[in-house]
Amino acid sequence: MVLRKWDKCVEIGTPAVKPLIAVLTDENWEIRMAAARALDKLAWQPDTIETEVAYRIAKQEWNQLRGNRRARRGTASRRPFR
Numbered sequence: 001m002v003l004r005k006w007d008k009c010v011e012i013g014t015p016a017v018k019p020l021i022a023v024l025t026d027e028n029w030e031i032r033m034a035a036a037r038a039l040d041k042l043a044w045q046p047d048t049i050e051t052e053v054a055y056r057i058a059k060q061e062w063n064q065l066r067g068n069r070r071a072r073r074g075t076a077s078r079r080p081f082r
Contacts, residue, residue, distance in 0.1 A: 006034045006035070006037065006038040007038075009038045010038050010041045010042060013042065014042070016038070016042070017039065017042060017044055020035045020038055020039050020042075020044075021035075021039070021051055021054075023035040024036060024039075024051070024054040024055055024057075024058045025054055029058075032054075032057070032058035033058055033059065033060070035058060036055055036058040036059045037059075039055065053065065
């Protein structure tokens, strides 16, 4: 995708979601952030833990990332170290 053409992705709509998700793991943080913002404009919601983690990292939502991990882990998975 061409840098700074994110609005075109939003205009395309649903067909642009899969490529935008792939860009969430780009090495450039600005590209990841722009892809996440485009996904926000499309009202996209992550459907797997992996995509949610990539999305939260792209948006630099560290607290959300930490909170989700704890919520998903639950109390049943907390085992003492041996």
